[in-house]
Amino acid sequence: MTIILDVRDVYKRFGGIEALKGVSFSVRRGERVGLIGPNGAGKTTLFNIISGIYMPDRGRVIYKGVDITGWPAYRRSRAGIARTFQIVRPLANLTVLNNVIVGALLRTNDIREARERAMEAIDMVGLAGKEDILAKDLNLIEKKRLELARALATQPELLLLDEIAAGLRPREVDDLVYTLLEISKRGITIIMVEHVMRAVMNFAERVIVLHFGEKIAEGTPREVASNKLVIEAYMGTGG
Numbered sequence: 001m002t003i004i005l006d007v008r009d010v011y012k013r014f015g016g017i018e019a020l021k022g023v024s025f026s027v028r029r030g031e032r033v034g035l036i037g038p039n040g041a042g043k044t045t046l047f048n049i050i051s052g053i054y055m056p057d058r059g060r061v062i063y064k065g066v067d068i069t070g071w072p073a074y075r076r077s078r079a080g081i082a083r084t085f086q087i088v089r090p091l092a093n094l095t096v097l098n099n100v101i102v103g104a105l106l107r108t109n110d111i112r113e114a115r116e117r118a119m120e121a122i123d124m125v126g127l128a129g130k131e132d133i134l135a136k137d138l139n140l141i142e143k144k145r146l147e148l149a150r151a152l153a154t155q156p157e158l159l160l161l162d163e164i165a166a167g168l169r170p171r172e173v174d175d176l177v178y179t180l181l182e183i184s185k186r187g188i189t190i191i192m193v194e195h196v197m198r199a200v201m202n203f204a205e206r207v208i209v210l211h212f213g214e215k216i217a218e219g220t221p222r223e224v225a226s227n228k229l230v231i232e233a234y235m236g237t238g239g
């Protein structure tokens with residue numbers, strides 16, 4: 001199986017805080033990976049480094065065999081790396097369709113193609129029929145689906161989800177995981193940063209655990225859930 005992403009010995013410091021201390025891992029094409037860890041473990045920082053918002057102090061990010069460590073975010077987006085954000089901020093006064101078209105336009109300048117991609121993405125996330133609703137009139141789960149559609153409209157090969165299940169009820173979490181599994185079946189590689197264990201355990205094939213900027217465990221959801229270091233990390237911080 002081909003490796004789509006290879007994070008090699010990545011370090012990142014913010015002033016006196018070492019947010020990442022030599023993190024390495026690989027992700028296979030089409031894989032579903034969960035990235036967990038207590039608050040402040042470095043998960044979002046790692047996403048920011050993969051998506052090009054931050055540069056690492058040391059280490060490399062290899063995507064599809066190419067060293068993209070120095071690439072700006074827009075270039076990574078065009079190369080097929082997309083992400084959703086922890087706090088969903090759709091353009092409130094635009095319709096669902098126009099919000100997703102804005103996403104699609106990151107990848108193409110052709111408005112007709114952008115519209116087509118947007119309609120496909122809206123369908124994939126289960127918002128078909130809601131194209132003309134204003135984003136501000138959606139409920140939380142619909143806003144999450146819209147955020148997902150905006151990322152999908154860029155036609156990603158690698159999708160980074162930052163706490164997409166936060167704030168949802170268990171039933172909504174399960175519905176969203178179902179949608180994500182369907183998206184994964186299309187061959188899109190997904191890395192999920194998540195505190196909602198119900199989502200990670202039902203979605204991920206493999207889970208990577210960060211704690212104080214270091215990878216402390218990696219394995220199937222069942223393996224990491226019973227890992228002593230992981231249990232101690234969560235108990236120690238209350239995270």
Ligand SMILES: Nc1ncnc2c1ncn2[C@@H]1O[C@H](COP(=O)(O)OP(=O)(O)OP(=O)(O)O)[C@@H](O)[C@H]1O
Nearest residue numbers: 014017018019037038039040041042043044045046
């Ligand atoms: N831009 C920044 N400036 C200063 N410190 C930062 C910055 N971004 C992250 N940090 C610090 O780096 C550490 C890792 O933060 P990060 O947000 O990556 O953790 P996280 O695992 O995503 O946490 P959470 O689960 O709470 O979102 C924290 O101590 C945080 O305060």
